Amino acid sequence: xxxxxxxxxxxxxxxxxxxxxxxxxxxxxxxxxxxxxxxxxxxxxxxxxxxxxxxxxxxxxxxxxxxxxxxxxxxxxxxxxxxxxxxxxxxxxxxxxxxxxxxxxxxxxxxxxxxxxxxxxxxxxxxxxxxxxxxxxxxxxxxxxxxxxxxxxxxxxxxxxxxxxxxxxxxxxxxxxxxxxxxxxxxxxxxxxxxxxxxxxxxxxxxxxxxxxxxxxxxxxxxxxxxxxxxxxxxxxxxxxxxxxxxxxxxxxxxxxxxxxxxxxxxxxxxxxxxxxxxxxxxxxxxxxxxxxxxxxxxxxxxxxxxxxxxxxxxxxxxxxxxxxxxxxxxxxxxxxxxxxxxxxxxxxxxxxxxxxxxxxxxxxxxxxxxxxxxxxxxxxxxxxxxxxxxxxxxxxxxxxxxxxxxxxxxxxxxxxxxxxxxxxxxxxxxxxxxxxxxxxxxxxxxxxxxxxxxxxxxxxxxxxxxxxxxxxxxxxxxxxxxxxxxxxxxxxxxxxxxxxxxxxxxxxxxxxxxxxxxxxxxxxxxxxxxxxxxxxxxxxxxxxxxxxxxxxxxxxxxxxxxxxxxxxxxxxxxxxxxxxxxxxxxxxxxxxxxxxxxxxxxxxxxxxxxxxxxxxxxxxxxxxxxxxxxxxxxxxxxxxxxxxxxxxxxxxxxxxxxxxxxxxxxxxxxxxxxxxxxxxxxxxxxxxxxxxxxxxxxxxxxxxxxxxxxxxxxxxxxxxxxxxxxxxxxxxxxxxxxxxxxxxxxxxxxxxxxxxxxxxxxxxxxxxxxxxxxxxxxxxxxxxxxxxxxxxxxxxxxxxxxxxxxxxxxxxxxxxxxxxxxxxxxxxxxxxxxxxxxxxxxxxxx
Numbered sequence: 001x002x003x004x005x006x007x008x009x010x011x012x013x014x015x016x017x018x019x020x021x022x023x024x025x026x027x028x029x030x031x032x033x034x035x036x037x038x039x040x041x042x043x044x045x046x047x048x049x050x051x052x053x054x055x056x057x058x059x060x061x062x063x064x065x066x067x068x069x070x071x072x073x074x075x076x077x078x079x080x081x082x083x084x085x086x087x088x089x090x091x092x093x094x095x096x097x098x099x100x101x102x103x104x105x106x107x108x109x110x111x112x113x114x115x116x117x118x119x120x121x122x123x124x125x126x127x128x129x130x131x132x133x134x135x136x137x138x139x140x141x142x143x144x145x146x147x148x149x150x151x152x153x154x155x156x157x158x159x160x161x162x163x164x165x166x167x168x169x170x171x172x173x174x175x176x177x178x179x180x181x182x183x184x185x186x187x188x189x190x191x192x193x194x195x196x197x198x199x200x201x202x203x204x205x206x207x208x209x210x211x212x213x214x215x216x217x218x219x220x221x222x223x224x225x226x227x228x229x230x231x232x233x234x235x236x237x238x239x240x241x242x243x244x245x246x247x248x249x250x251x252x253x254x255x256x257x258x259x260x261x262x263x264x265x266x267x268x269x270x271x272x273x274x275x276x277x278x279x280x281x282x283x284x285x286x287x288x289x290x291x292x293x294x295x296x297x298x299x300x301x302x303x304x305x306x307x308x309x310x311x312x313x314x315x316x317x318x319x320x321x322x323x324x325x326x327x328x329x330x331x332x333x334x335x336x337x338x339x340x341x342x343x344x345x346x347x348x349x350x351x352x353x354x355x356x357x358x359x360x361x362x363x364x365x366x367x368x369x370x371x372x373x374x375x376x377x378x379x380x381x382x383x384x385x386x387x388x389x390x391x392x393x394x395x396x397x398x399x400x401x402x403x404x405x406x407x408x409x410x411x412x413x414x415x416x417x418x419x420x421x422x423x424x425x426x427x428x429x430x431x432x433x434x435x436x437x438x439x440x441x442x443x444x445x446x447x448x449x450x451x452x453x454x455x456x457x458x459x460x461x462x463x464x465x466x467x468x469x470x471x472x473x474x475x476x477x478x479x480x481x482x483x484x485x486x487x488x489x490x491x492x493x494x495x496x497x498x499x500x501x502x503x504x505x506x507x508x509x510x511x512x513x514x515x516x517x518x519x520x521x522x523x524x525x526x527x528x529x530x531x532x533x534x535x536x537x538x539x540x541x542x543x544x545x546x547x548x549x550x551x552x553x554x555x556x557x558x559x560x561x562x563x564x565x566x567x568x569x570x571x572x573x574x575x576x577x578x579x580x581x582x583x584x585x586x587x588x589x590x591x592x593x594x595x596x597x598x599x600x601x602x603x604x605x606x607x608x609x610x611x612x613x614x615x616x617x618x619x620x621x622x623x624x625x626x627x628x629x630x631x632x633x634x635x636x637x638x639x640x641x642x643x644x645x646x647x648x649x650x651x652x653x654x655x656x657x658x659x660x661x662x663x664x665x666x667x668x669x670x671x672x673x674x675x676x677x678x679x680x681x682x683x684x685x686x687x688x689x690x691x692x693x694x695x696x697x698x699x700x701x702x703x704x705x706x707x708x709x710x711x712x713x714x715x716x717x718x719x720x721x722x723x724x725x726x727x728x729x730x731x732x733x734x735x736x737x738x739x740x741x742x743x744x745x746x747x748x749x750x751x752x753x754x755x756x757x758x759x760x761x762x763x764x765x766x767x768x769x770x771x772x773x774x775x776x777x778x779x780x781x782x783x784x785x786x787x788x789x790x791x792x793x794x795x796x797x798x799x800x801x802x803x804x805x806x807x808x809x810x811x812x813x814x815x816x817x818x819x820x821x822x823x824x825x826x827x828x829x830x831x832x833x834x835x836x837x838x839x840x841x842x843x844x845x846x847x
Contacts, residue, residue: 083152083169084644085582085672086224086288088557089575090210091217095649098149101142105131112158113150114168118175125150125179132184137215140188144218151176151225152646165646173229174241177248182226186257186265189219193269193278202280208555212280217556220285227252227289231296253297253514255521263297264521266290267529274532274551282556283536284579287586294590297514298597301325308487308600315490321434331432331716331751337708337743433753436484441757445479482756488603495604495787502790510791515601523792530612533587534621540583541625542633553583570661577638584625585672588679595686604787607780610687614777619687619697622680626706634677634713636670674715681710681721688728693773698725699732708744716751723748727760 106124109116116124131143153159153169176182192198192215202212210217230248252262266286273281299307305325312319439462446465447457454467462480465473498505510516522529538544539553557579563569591613599606640661641647642654688694698704703725710722727748730738738745738761745761821828 081644083225083228083646086221086285087645088210088284088579089571089640089643090557090559092643092648094145095152095645098145098152102146102149104142105146114158121175122179125175125181129179129181129184132188141215141218144185144188144215144222147176147181148218148222148225151222151229152649159650162646162650165650169225170229173226174244176222177226177230177244178240182223182248185219185223186262189216189223190258190265192216192219193265193272198280199278202278203276207558208280208552209558209560210556211560213282213556216280217282217285220282220289224285224289224292227292227296231292249296252293253517255517260521261297261518263290263293263518266293267522267525267532270536271525271528271532274535276551279552280555283553284556284583284586287536287583287590291586291590291593294518294593298518298593304596304600311487311600315487317485317487317490321436321484327432328717328720331720333714333716333719334747334751336712336714337741337747431754432751435482435754435756437479437482437756439483439485439489441755442476442479442483445757446476479756487600488606491603495783498790499786508791513601515597515605519598519601519605520792523788526609527612527616530609531616533591534613534616534618536583537587537625538621540580540587541621542580543624543628554579567656567658567661570658571640571656574638574640574661577636581636581638581670581672581676584676585679588676588683592679592682592686595683599686602787604784606686608784608788611777611781611784613683614687614694619684619694620701622684623698623701623703623706625680626677626710630677630710631712633673634669636673637667638670674713674718677710677713678715678718678721681718681725685721685724688725691776693776695728696732697773698729704729704733704737708741711744711747719747720751723752727752730760731762 105128106113109120109124113121125147128143128147132140132147134140134143150172151169153165153167153172159165159168198212202208205212230245233245255261257265266289269278269281269286270283270290272278273283273286302325305323309320442462443460446462449468449472450457453469453472458464462476465476498508535551536553539551544550554576557575559572563572594609595606598609640656642651642656688698707722707725711719713719723744726744730745730748748760
């Protein structure tokens with residue numbers, strides 16, 4: 001691997017913008033020439049949990065520009081971008097304030113921080129830790145700002161590049177954790193949360209500004225930097241850092257903080273804010289810290305895939321047919337379906353431009369053979385390695401590739417007369433996903449076949465094929481070859497057995513995983529947590545209209561003095577929009593993480609949080625989010641690069657003008673918003689998969705045109721989840737819709753996994769029946785309540801508890817009695833036994 005010196009690399013790099021696994025590199029030399037293409041082939045930079053040192057990370061990011069995808073976006077996000085999203089542009093003056101408070105106490109050393117030995121640095125941190133325990137609120141805030149200055153790594157006079165800032169930030173964060181700073185910060189955070197005076201003062205204020213949450217913002221910023229910095233793994237880090245990471249991970253996930261995990265404290269802050277009891281809480285920082293805490297303790301997609309493989313091995317299930325992350329990584333984005341007006345315009349232009357040539361009649365979609373000739377899943381590795389980003393398309397809706405000009409099918413040119421035709425139609429080598437079949441599908445197929453050929457059924461028997469013709473035997477054999485048993489099916493079957501035989505099977509051994517402990521803590525107030533998160537998502541959605549009774553999520557972005565110039569107003573407007581985008585990003589990632597981890601831990605834990613989301617109108621909320629100009633949202637430029645951290649503290653600040661703010665940065669797309677859209681689509685897929693009543697909700701809310709517009713974003717992963725949502729409702733949309741959207745149907749066939757016996761493209765499925773939303777949800781709710789009662793209810797019904805009827809063993813049991821009981825034994829015997837009349841008739845009737 002070619003290594004670049006940090007200084008040389010930093011000089012070549014103008015900036016690094018990375019949102020959710022995607023990075024755009026624009027060099028100073030090529031910034032005026034490079035025009036980024038459509039979101040091609042999902043390629044992005046792997047600067048993930050393999051980050052030896054921050055300088056090397058950036059070098060590896062440039063070398064490995066095309067190695068990662070959006071699939072494992074959770075734990076591979078550039079640290080500098082995550083740090084910049086933590087702060088609003090309104091907080092920029094506080095960076096120098098932090099430095100002043102740090103220098104005020106550090107001046108006595110007479111040396112720079114990087115010149116001190118580790119022991120001297122620890123001694124100074126210990127003095128700061130002691131100063132945090134003073135009763136004076138203002139002094140505590142000054143010390144907290146000094147600690148934040150260390151955690152940021154912004155030793156302004158000592159660091160010349162952003163690489164140096166990130167390096168010292170990592171060094172200082174591990175030093176702070178080693179000295180016990182996080183525990184002290186947690187105590188201060190609990191004090192601020194319970195500060196009723198600040199809460200009541202904020203409730204009475206007509207307008208809340210940045211100054212009302214100063215203490216909370218400083219504490220949350222330090223804790224976020226510590227969680228995110230320690231979470232990221234590197235290849236050549238010190239052994240003590242590895243031990244510190246594991247200890248910190250167990251500490252965050254265990255119920256060590258007032259008997260509950262740290263994440264529950266943050267959930268409490270969210271619910272308190274949404275109930276209007278603490279409107280001054282900085283919600284963006286709380287949500288970011290909550291997301292990263294859940295990500296750290298439970299793990300990202302890579303860890304989730306490993307847990308799934310180990311769980312299937314433990315349950316003696318066959319291995320997964322493929323690695324979903326690798327499959328999506330290899331996918332190529334398809335051209336978006338054209339609207340009717342676009343088709344007519346393109347046909348008219350084609351007729352005007354080529355009147356001499358005969359053009360085939362207007363067709364709306366490609367035939368399947370022509371689509372197969374293009375083979376969007378064909379991976380030409382050599383071309384991928386040699387392809388330059390500048391050679392790609394100019395944008396999502398820009399010029400169409402020759403392979404993407406699918407409106408009018410031109411006749412192929414005739415072959416040379418003296419050369420025999422040797423070219424043949426190249427069909428795809430194979431579909432990206434292996435087909436799957438459920439046990440239920442095989443049972444339904446055999447039930448239908450037996451009714452047709454024999455006249456009776458055998459229930460759930462899938463082995464007996466007597467009396468069925470040979471083609472049915474071959475069909476059953478093919479179905480069983482592709483049979484897939486999910487972990488959820490095994491868990492449901494096991495739960496049914498435990499419910500039917502509670503005494504025979506005894507108590508279930510529940511593994512104390514991080515997800516299990518988190519669910520146990522969230523269960524009593526789960527509905528409040530879900531409703532609070534959806535309220536915040538609604539308030540931050542770009543399609544939401546301001547209402548007087550809605551919650552104010554701008555408390556930690558609005559300055560004390562409102563802007564008075566056009567430039568200040570534009571800057572604040574960009575900051576507000578960026579603030580909302582970050583909130584949407586954090587909530588969508590948090591909900592998706594909870595759904596996936598709870599589903600793996602136990603299916604009914606997933607079902608209860610899914611049902612709370614559905615009852616809180618999450619499905620129409622997500623559809624409302626996508627009912628906008630999604631292209632404008634993906635390409636929004638709500639960022640000011642020169643004000644992003646740590647750029648703003650290392651480089652000299654250029655003069656900002658209204659024209660420069662209006663132009664925005666030179667990136668073509670906002671990866672943060674793309675990240676949010678994909679997360680929301682995946683949540684919608686999780687909620688509706690195998691749920692007939694919820695699928696009908698998509699049909700009733702007319703989601704098909706909304707989702708079809710989202711296909712205009714030429715990003716393979718986003719298109720995949722849009723096509724999944726369209727597939728499950730295709731059979732209910734009618735023949736005319738399918739006839740008019742044949743290209744979409746072909747894309748579904750090409751990209752989405754097939755379920756044998758699932759005639760999704762037709763309307764004659766047994767599921768195309770009248771739907772009863774309440775009946776299905778109530779049946780599911782009953783199963784969930786039985787699961788929670790059996791597994792978590794401590795006060796179980798005594799009727800199901802085993803009873804010892806042996807007189808000798810009962811009398812031989814040792815009973816712990818008070819020390820003075822033998823003094824009053826006769827009085828107790830007289831009062832509780834002899835003086836109580838025995839109702840023999842009632843006793844005999846009960847027998």
